[in-house]
Every structure is written in structure tokens, then in C-alpha cells.
């Protein structure tokens with residue numbers, strides 16, 4: 001495939017950005033989107049042009065580092081991460097626009113790299129869970145009902161990629177936050193700090209500049225881990241309960 005890429009270039013957080021257009025040739029449909037960008041960067045380096053900065057780590061869909069806005073869609077046209085998006089999703093001659101996540105809470109660092117440390121600060125504000133020290137407890141001493149265990153596993157799949165924020169017109173982080181709240185809120189081990197955790201994490205979410213949820217649903221549609229939209233209802237219910245108790 002031969003493609004035309006319109007890519008956001010920005011020298012640093014303070015600089016004005018702009019789109020640059022680059023042709024890229026001989027792309028195999030078996031390449032991932034990031035491998036295609038690797039090929040482009042090799043071409044740029046050979047031409048004496050600064051390579052495009054973008055984030056990646058695992059390239060296996062598990063670390064959440066690789067988010068890009070591809071032709072207006074978070075992680076591109078498939079429900080997957082950018083590193084797991086393959087070029088067979090595109091056709092020869094396509095023009096593809098590549099941008100960083102757009103959200104005040106995710107400032108651009110350079111080109112396609114954004115600072116997602118606001119997510120880390122939300123998780124950090126959730127604090128720890130209380131456990132008794134000493135020998136490891138017998139595994140069956142605290143039973144977890146199957147529905148709660150399944151729900152906790154389902155929501156623990158969130159990889160913190162930020163696609164939900166990028167896809168949301170309000171740049172809300174509530175799908176991410178709902179996943180984090182639900183995964184511990186379902187388990188017995190998560191109960192002692194449940195109220196304090198949700199209040200602190202919601203406050204940090206708002207303080208970091210994420211928007212509120214208005215039930216549009218773009219977040220869940222873009223989520224590569226298929227976190228369900230109803231975690232936001234659970235988040236709101238937990239928050240109301242916590243505020244009514246304290």
C-alpha cells in the first residue's frame with residue numbers, strides 16, 4: 001500500500017503545532033499501525049528530517065501507552081489499541097490523519113506524545129486498601145460471589161490508555177474512573193476505604209481538568225477493553241452514597 005499521512009507536529013508543549021503531510025510507500029497490510037510509523041520514521045531519518053515522536057511500550061495491547069487519534073477515531077477504525085491496529089484496516093491510496101489525544105488534562109509533550117500523568121494522580125489519590133499483615137490468608141477464607149468477581153475482572157481490564165477521554169466531547173475521564181472505582185468496590189477487600197476512595201478520586205478527576213459525563217457514550221464505543229458504560233452509573237451511585245454518609 002502507498003498512503004498519505006497528515007501528522008500533527010509540535011516541537012514542545014509551548015510551541016504551536018501544525019499538520020505536516022508525508023507519503024509512505026510499500027506498507028504491508030500485515031504491519032501494525034506503529035510499525036507503519038516506524039517505516040515512516042526511517043524514511044524521515046534518511047531524508048534528514050526529525051522523526052515523529054509517539055509513545056509505545058508493550059505493543060501487545062496491555063500497557064495503554066500507544067493511543068493516537070487516527071482519522072478522527074481514538075485508536076483508529078477498529079475496537080483495539082493503536083499497536084494492535086493492522087494496516088489491513090486501510091486501503092491503498094488512503095489519506096490518514098494522525099493526531100495526539102486532545103484534552104486539557106492530557107497536554108501535548110511533543111508531536112503525538114501526550115502527558116497522561118493525570119490518570120496516575122487519580123489512581124494515587126485512591127490510596128491503599130487495608131490488609132492485615134502476617135501470613136497469607138487461606139484462599140477460601142473470604143468468599144467472593146461469582147457475579148462480583150466477574151464484574152471486578154471485567155473492569156480491572158482498563159489499561160489507562162485515555163481513549164475514553166479523547167473520544168468524549170467533554171474530555172471526561174469518568175469511564176476510566178468508573179472502571180477503577182468498580183473494580184475495587186466489588187471486592188470484599190475494597191470495602192473499608194470504599195467511601196473515602198471514591199470521594200478522593202472524583203475530586204482529583206475534577207481538579208485535573210477532566211469534564212463531566214453527559215451520557216453520550218463515545219467513551220465506551222472507543223474503549224479497546226470494552227469497559228461498559230454502566231460503570232459510570234456505579235461511580236455516581238458510590239459517590240452519592242459516600243457523600244450521604246460523611
Ligand code: SF4
Nearest residue numbers: 158159161162164223
Ligand atoms: S476505560 Fe477503556 S478507553 Fe478508558 S482508559 Fe480504560 S481502557 Fe482506555
Ligand code: FES
Nearest residue numbers: 059063064066083
Ligand atoms: S503499546 Fe502497549 S497497549 Fe499499545
